[in-house]
Amino acid sequence: MASQTDDGRLVHVAPVAVGGRPSTRDMLVAAAIGVAGSLIVVPLTYLQVFAGIAHVYLVAATLGLWFLPCVVPLIVVRKPGASLIACLAMGVVSAATTPFGVAAIGALIMEGLLIELPFMVTLYRRWTRPQFVASAMLFSALMGTMAPRAVGVDSPTTPMALISFAVALASSLVFLVLGFAVAKGLRSRGVTR
Secondary structure, three states: OEEEOOOOOEEEOOOOOOOOOOOHHHHHHHHHHHHHHHHHHHHHHHHHHHHHHHOHHHHHHOHHHHHHHHHHHHHHHOOOOHHHHHHHHHHHHHHHHOOOOOHHHHHHHHHHHHHHHHHHOOOOOOOOHHHHHHHHHHHHHHHHHHHHHHOOOOOOOHHHHHHHHHHHHHHHHHHHHHHHHHHHHHHHOOOOO
8 A cells, every 4th residue: 555655755554454343463562562661651650750859840741751652552553442451551560560559550541541532532433643643632731730749739830730731742742753653663564464
């Protein structure tokens, strides 16, 4: 199948089945991405604990790293629940390896739901870049505005919350672009076949 890139070049890409019920392979790919994402999320948990001491905006800036392993399964597998499966896998690994314990499972499942929401509302019939951007916005709105509280600011000001959201969104969008590159690499190596 030929596809045109943003710069007008034609490239050959393998077709990706979208929507519908995920196969066992789809779920295993999503879970594997989630476990691999734990290599980012677990150390990031410790970094954020220490970064929070330094500054709320540094924590907001790291949120794109949280977004990446949650969104890549949706980009690669393009099936309902791919992000949830990956986030559940990351949650299980995080529960066993971080001070947050089983609370990590619920938090990561919530993140997976936020990221899947723009696709849920279309009943997973569309997989457009604006939907992925909407996922980044939803994720950043919740997680970015929570960043001040995560570092102990009991009553963050509106400007602080808005700046945290903006920083988190910028970070998430940068890592979304990286996520598309990672997905392209995985597809070109036959991971999704």
